[in-house]
Amino acid sequence: MKIMELAGIIKEKxxxxxxxxxxxxxxxxxxxxxxxxxxxxxxxxxxxxxxFLMDVTAVDYKGYPDRNDETRFEIVYNxxxxxxNKRLIIKTLVDEKDLxxxxxxxxxxxxxxxxxxxxxxFGIKFINHPNLKRILMYDEFVGHPLRKDYPxxxxxxRINLRDVGKNEEEE
Amino acid sequence: MSLENNITKLEDGxxxxxxxxxxxxxxxxxxxxxTVEGERVVNSEVEIGYLHRGFEKTCENSNYNQIIPYxxxxxxxxxxxxxxxFVMAVEKMMGVELPERAKYIRxxxxxxxxxxxxLTCIAANAMELGAFTxxxxxxxxxELLYQSGDMASGGRVTPNYFRIGGTSFDLTPDxxxxxxxxxxxxxxxxxxxxxxxxxNRIFYDRLxxxxxxxxxxxxxxxxxxPLIRSVGIDYDVRKYSPYLVYDRFDFEIPVADGGDNYAxxxxxxxxxxxxxxxxxxxxxxxxxxxxxxxxxxxxxxxxDEVYGSIEGLISHFKLTFEGPKxxxxxxxxxxxxxxxxxxxxxxxDGTHKPWRVKVRPPCFPVTGALxxxxxxxxxxxxxxxxxxxxxxxxxxxx
Numbered sequence: 001m002k003i004m005e006l007a008g009i010i011k012e013k014x015x016x017x018x019x020x021x022x023x024x025x026x027x028x029x030x031x032x033x034x035x036x037x038x039x040x041x042x043x044x045x046x047x048x049x050x051x052f053l054m055d056v057t058a059v060d061y062k063g064y065p066d067r068n069d070e071t072r073f074e075i076v077y078n079x080x081x082x083x084x085n086k087r088l089i090i091k092t093l094v095d096e097k098d099l100x101x102x103x104x105x106x107x108x109x110x111x112x113x114x115x116x117x118x119x120x121x122f123g124i125k126f127i128n129h130p131n132l133k134r135i136l137m138y139d140e141f142v143g144h145p146l147r148k149d150y151p152x153x154x155x156x157x158r159i160n161l162r163d164v165g166k167n168e169e170e171e
Numbered sequence: 172m173s174l175e176n177n178i179t180k181l182e183d184g185x186x187x188x189x190x191x192x193x194x195x196x197x198x199x200x201x202x203x204x205x206t207v208e209g210e211r212v213v214n215s216e217v218e219i220g221y222l223h224r225g226f227e228k229t230c231e232n233s234n235y236n237q238i239i240p241y242x243x244x245x246x247x248x249x250x251x252x253x254x255x256x257f258v259m260a261v262e263k264m265m266g267v268e269l270p271e272r273a274k275y276i277r278x279x280x281x282x283x284x285x286x287x288x289x290l291t292c293i294a295a296n297a298m299e300l301g302a303f304t305x306x307x308x309x310x311x312x313x314e315l316l317y318q319s320g321d322m323a324s325g326g327r328v329t330p331n332y333f334r335i336g337g338t339s340f341d342l343t344p345d346x347x348x349x350x351x352x353x354x355x356x357x358x359x360x361x362x363x364x365x366x367x368x369x370x371n372r373i374f375y376d377r378l379x380x381x382x383x384x385x386x387x388x389x390x391x392x393x394x395x396x397p398l399i400r401s402v403g404i405d406y407d408v409r410k411y412s413p414y415l416v417y418d419r420f421d422f423e424i425p426v427a428d429g430g431d432n433y434a435x436x437x438x439x440x441x442x443x444x445x446x447x448x449x450x451x452x453x454x455x456x457x458x459x460x461x462x463x464x465x466x467x468x469x470x471x472x473x474x475d476e477v478y479g480s481i482e483g484l485i486s487h488f489k490l491t492f493e494g495p496k497x498x499x500x501x502x503x504x505x506x507x508x509x510x511x512x513x514x515x516x517x518x519x520d521g522t523h524k525p526w527r528v529k530v531r532p533p534c535f536p537v538t539g540a541l542x543x544x545x546x547x548x549x550x551x552x553x554x555x556x557x558x559x560x561x562x563x564x565x566x567x568x569x
Contacts, residue, residue: 025502026412027503057529065499065520078503082390082404085411087503109388109539109540110392110536113535114536136220136223137220137223145225146227146228152232
């Protein structure tokens with residue numbers, strides 16, 4: 001099935017939910033409204049047999065050329081259909097003022113950890129996620145490291161590093 | 172940490188027990204918080220992040236060729252596959268078409284990596300379950316393949332062999348002969364291991380029906396690679412969306428039923444065989460010709476061009492200082508890693524550095540499903556299951 005057909009089917013079902021769709025090599029991408037994420041993915045899973053959720057990730061577009069900050073974050077869902085051997089990328093835009101998206105953990109088990117990682121790295125909150133806490137960083141960590149405004153060389157050691165020179169003097 | 176901190180007694184006779192982060196029976200640094208009732212695991216929680224090094228953030232601040240050595244450190248037992256995945260994602264974005272010989276070299280090195288990965292997985296798994304002899308057989312076999320990779324790239328564990336648009340060096344003249352001999356020896360090591368493990372009472376009992384998962388759950392958890400093939404789904408990126416020249420080889424995707432550790436073991440053993448078949452065919456078909464694309468905006472020019480012409484010198488300078496440039500856009504490209512689908516999602520803003528690189532590590536979803544695999548089983552089964560899911564800290568936590 002071509003992406004246009006699929007976009008048409010979604011459009012029929014969820015009016016106004018598709019913002020755009022594009023094809024780049026074999027990457028077929030559909031951008032949908034944030035409110036419809038859960039419903040559209042549920043529809044794709046149940047009726048278009050996209051049974052694998054390969055990946056969930058986010059991109060911070062702050063400072064990206066030709067792009068305003070209103071849609072700073074983009075969440076990328078990478079779906080795969082084993083039956084039809086088809087890959088589909090669903091994207092949604094998240095405003096900096098309202099960093100929440102509906103969780104799809106009830107649809108795919110794998111969404112649990114993927115969404116936790118997005119929360120950890122970007123600070124986007126997933127509503128209805130059963131266990132939304134940091135996964136790669138430790139709980140005391142301040143900030144979200146993959147945001148563009150998190151400095152590249154900033155260090156937050158969990159235990160303060162010992163000042164070797166000073167100790168030697170004291171001894 | 173004192174024992175009191177490690178063990179918490181609950182009211183109904185249950186214990187909360189820490190397994191890890193550094194546990195002698197498990198490789199890799201992962202912490203499993205177990206609630207046990209006697210020897211049975213009632214509940215468990217997996218805590219990761221001990222090996223997080225900020226790979227993705229580092230990528231955003233490096234140019235494309237600088238990232239290649241970092242990808243070696245993702246899955247450090249199959250470094251070539253990581254490189255191939257990353258390099259091909261960037262090449263696809265730039266629209267670069269590789270020469271034939273370079274494609275074959277990539278296939279050969281990928282399959283060598285797949286073999287080393289499976290060999291390590293089975294060897295470590297057997298050793299942790301008390302079978303020490305197969306460990307030496309398999310690690311000897313792996314060493315031969317490492318030497319083969321070393322011969323081509325100059326690096327034993329972290330080769331840094333491929334470049335955007337080509338290969339750093341051509342294969343050495345004795346590579347083909349050496350690899351052919353190595354494969355023969357690997358085969359004899361494997362058949363010895365088979366005799367020791369496949370029908371071994373202890374090994375069989377500890378793997379059979381442990382770490383079981385149903386087909387539906389495996390799909391929902393996003394399993395790929397040997398783990399999805401052990402529940403009877405023949406998903407393999409090499410067959411489902413062939414890249415490089417995989418469609419030219421005669422090989423099969425082994426599938427097993429059962430979804431338990433023994434099925435995973437059988438799938439991995441057979442995959443080593445299939446990889447050997449691919450390498451043998453690829454070595455026979457290996458064409459002569461260039462190993463780099465003839466495009467100075469992508470790949471460094473030859474040395475006589477650099478010293479003999481101004482264009483060559485300028486391209487050399489630009490590529491060394493800035494690196495190749497990608498067009499604006501984004502791409503998801505997946506290769507079949509040893510553990511499953513290894514995907515790279517790259518966003519470019521049209522400069523020499525990627526805007527965002529996201530790796531889809533195959534063992535991330537699998538480790539997420541670890542509680543499902545071990546709950547209800549014995550504590551001792553965790554060792555068997557953990558060995559067979561083949562968690563690699565480097566790619567899991569990036």
